[in-house]
Amino acid sequence: MTDRSVAELAQLLRSRGLTSTELVTACLDRISAVDPVVRAVLAVDDTALAQAGAADRRHATGRSLSPLDGIPVLVKDNIDTAGLAGTAGSRLLAGTPPDRDAEVVARLRAAGAVILGKTNLTEWGNFRSTGSIEGWSAVGGQTRNPHDPEHSPWGSSAGSAAAVAAGMAPLALGTETDGSLVCPAGVCGVAAIKPAPGTLPVAGVVPISTVQDSIGPLAARLEDAALCLAVLTGHPLPAAPAPPESVRVGLWHVKGMAPDAQETAERAAERLRDAGAVVVPVELALPRDMLVDGLDALCAEFPPSLERYLGGRRDAPATLDEIIAANRRDPVELALFGQDLFERCAALTDEDRALAPDRRRRSRQQARDLLAKALADHGVDVLMAATSGPAWRIDDGPDPFTRTSSTLPALAGRPNISVPAGFSGELPVGISLFGPPDLAELLPYALLAERCCGERRTPAVLRDLPLR
Incomplete structure (x- = not known):
């Protein structure tokens, strides 16, 4: 039941072949069975069954609110839900939950979606330390990869990706500043859409940068993530893949x-060629000054973005300096890694902050020019690359440095989509598609890639369960 597409589930709910109460119960059962190992769900919403009952009453009277009415959704715990969690993985925010829903959660509720619970994340969106451990937070502990629990789920949207991969919910929301949606999706074997910043409102989201942050959906299938995004934006997205004979893809290693x-x-490229697409190699080098400008801008944008958010939370620290000081007093928070990024951001001078807007504009324009040149010079419609390498084994030290393809579209403020593409042993590997500035233009290419290249296996944590 939890492994059907969202479109199938929505049809069953409307036709009364399935109730939302049955679907939510199945998700809660899956969480109970699997989450003690995966540790993806930080908090379950006690009202989930009541929400499902309300959806069932609407369906019974033909008053469905949207294709998401009665569909369970998990939400990353840096996205506010009134009265539920809202920790960003930090013990400093674990005392008093948010008073209000984030705007994107309010849209989910208006669409009739059932807020099932909150997912674990790399603490503070993986912006506390350069030596952080992906998928770990002081509140939720270590999330694990459902395909091999000894391996990482990546992050920072680790819990959202792992929960969807393990069938705990058909949909989840995550956030990304650079890689935090697409990378966990890639290593957990699910699909994720990272829209351009501003596509969905970030009000009520614990920020890194309100300029670069983006909210996006994760699902087992790209069509489900696209449906979720279409409901949340109110703008239907194209569902049909572009004709294979007209597609030109630039493969970036x-x-x-x-x-x-x-x-x-490479195997994905061959499958696309077999479907009639033209795939050509593309070389891209990311200029160091673009990367430095991007990070410098991010560090300057973080304190004011965070402090504006904290101003709306009761019983929370008010400033980044207060967070740094409180972390130093807490042996749990700093037990595994430090807070050098926090300290770097807090130490910025007035001059550094004044230069940030120009650095952001310069970095973004460089990234956009690089994408545009790659598309034009090679005569391709879209760029494709492995999202990242497969997940690494979890141990007691900092995570290894791992290359990804996410930074260029992140700095450019462009959409990025990751879909499952294959396996390295038991571990999934995703491919990302990006380049076009408009998500409606990008989506058909990603749907085509998923159709040609998508390979799925039942995660190891589910193989011995009686699934329904």
């Missing part, structure tokens, strides 16, 4: 990425 990820991308 990211320098330094794991060889098995590159091999997966």
Whole structure:
């Protein structure tokens, strides 16, 4: 039941072949059975069954609110839900939940979706330390990869990706500043859409940068993520893949990425060629000054973005300096890694902050020019690359440095979509598609890639369960 597409579930709910109460119960049962191992769900909403009952009454009288009416959705715990969690993974925000829903959660509720619970994340969206551990937070502990619990789920939307992969919910919301949606999706074997910043409102989201942050959906299938995004934006997205004979794809092998990820991308390219697409190699080098400008801008944008958010939370620290000081007093928070990024951001001078807007504009324009040049010079419609290498084994030290393809579209403020593409042993590897500035233009290429290249397996944590 939990493994059907959202469109199928919606049809069953409307026709009364399935009730939302039955669907939500199945999701809660799956969470009970699997989450003690995966640790993806940080909090379950006690009102989920009541929400499902309300959806059932609407369906019974033919008053369905949207294709998401009665569909369970998990929400990353840096996105506010009134009265529920809202920790960003930090013990400093674990005392008093938010008073209000984030705007995107209000849209989910207006569409009739059932807020099932909150998912674990890399603490503070993976912006506390350069030596952080993906998928770990002081509140939720270590989320694990459902395909092999000894391996990482990546992050920062670790819990959302792992929960969807393990069938705990058909949909989840995550956030991304650079890679935090597409990378966990890639290593957990699910689909994710990272829209351009501003596509969905970030009000009520614990921020890194209100300029670069983006909210997006994760699902087992790209069509489900696209449906969710269409409901939340109110703008239907195209569902039909572009004709294969008209597609030209630029394959980018990211320098330094794991060889098995590159091999997966090559196999995906061959499958696209078999479907009639033209795939040509593309070389891209990311200029160091673009990367430095982007990080410098991010560090300057973080304190004011965060402090504006904290101003709306009761019983929360008011400033970044207060958070740094409180973390130093808490042996749990700093037990595994420090807070050097926080400290770097807090130490910025007035001059650094004044230069941030120009650095942001310069970095974004460079990234956009690089994308546009790659598309034009090679005569391609879209760029494709392995999202990242496969997940690494979890141990007691900092995560290894791993190359991804997410930084260029992130800095450009462009949409990015990751879909499952293959496996390295038992571990999934995703491919990302990006380049076009408009998500409606990008989506058909990603749907085509998923149709040609998508490979799925039942995650290891589910193989011994009686699934329904």
